[in-house]
Amino acid sequence: MIDSHAHIFASEFDVDRNDVIERAKKEGVKKIILVGFSSKTNEQAYALAKMDSFFYPTCGLHPSEVDDGFEEEIKKLEEFIKKNKVYAVGECGLDYYWDTSYKEQQKEAFRRQIELSIKYDLPLIIHCRDAIQDTYDILKDYEKAYGVMHCYSGSYEMAKEFIKLGFCISLGGPVTFKNAKEPKRVAENIPLEYLLIETDSPYLAPTPYRGKRNESSFVKYTLEEIAKIRNIEIKELEKILDSNTIKLFKLED
Numbered sequence: 545m546i547d548s549h550a551h552i553f554a555s556e557f558d559v560d561r562n563d564v565i566e567r568a569k570k571e572g573v574k575k576i577i578l579v580g581f582s583s584k585t586n587e588q589a590y591a592l593a594k595m596d597s598f599f600y601p602t603c604g605l606h607p608s609e610v611d612d613g614f615e616e617e618i619k620k621l622e623e624f625i626k627k628n629k630v631y632a633v634g635e636c637g638l639d640y641y642w643d644t645s646y647k648e649q650q651k652e653a654f655r656r657q658i659e660l661s662i663k664y665d666l667p668l669i670i671h672c673r674d675a676i677q678d679t680y681d682i683l684k685d686y687e688k689a690y691g692v693m694h695c696y697s698g699s700y701e702m703a704k705e706f707i708k709l710g711f712c713i714s715l716g717g718p719v720t721f722k723n724a725k726e727p728k729r730v731a732e733n734i735p736l737e738y739l740l741i742e743t744d745s746p747y748l749a750p751t752p753y754r755g756k757r758n759e760s761s762f763v764k765y766t767l768e769e770i771a772k773i774r775n776i777e778i779k780e781l782e783k784i785l786d787s788n789t790i791k792l793f794k795l796e797d
């Protein structure tokens with residue numbers, strides 16, 4: 545298994561980070577993408593990744609981190625990409641759920657990161673909350689953009705549109721929730737070559753840990769749920785998802 549989106553550098557793991565990493569390995573997680581979302585966390589992800597070849601760091605500016613100072617942050621981001629080996633730009637995108645006061649700045653910061661991803665030929669990791677139409681409208685302006693819709697929560701119909709634009713769809717813990725109709729419908733119908741899985745830990749823990757701190761070893765619950773929905777062997781699904789992730793992020797095998 546590969547956890548295609550985790551934040552193990554987060555302070556939630558300060559007390560037992562090594563145990564969390566060991567548990568992930570024991571449960572069969574082979575690689576983890578460590579996703580940065582601000583200048584501070586980009587550094588943290590990179591520093592942690594340096595300690596173990598099992599980690600692959602990314603860097604980005606999350607929409608909830610965007611305010612009037614975003615130009616400076618984007619400059620720093622490009623410097624970071626030039627200086628360090630990273631595997632994606634992001635997470636970036638739009639989030640109108642928490643705060644809409646910087647909508648225009650969020651859109652501009654998103655465009656700038658898409659342009660960076662194209663300039664440095666890196667996949668994008670896209671965060672989208674309550675902003676699916678704007679996210680789509682911006683992405684469709686960039687023919688060369690590619691990447692993943694992380695922890696996708698939209699409809700199956702929109703998922704197909706994102707695939708047409710060159711994006712994969714990543715499902716996380718919510719697909720295991722009983723009432724998660726849409727994620728289950730996406731899991732059931734999406735062509736498997738466009739599917740990825742993730743934890744987004746420490747957030748969004750799957751059933752049976754819903755509401756608790758999430759960790760990479762729990763990615764197996766998401767894998768198992770999707771295998772059940774698709775009526776496919778867990779091992780077979782695992783192989784497909786691993787190879788999708790390796791291909792998208794150009795990971796060393």
Ligand SMILES: [Zn+2]
Pocket residue numbers: 549551579635744
């Ligand atoms: Zn995340």
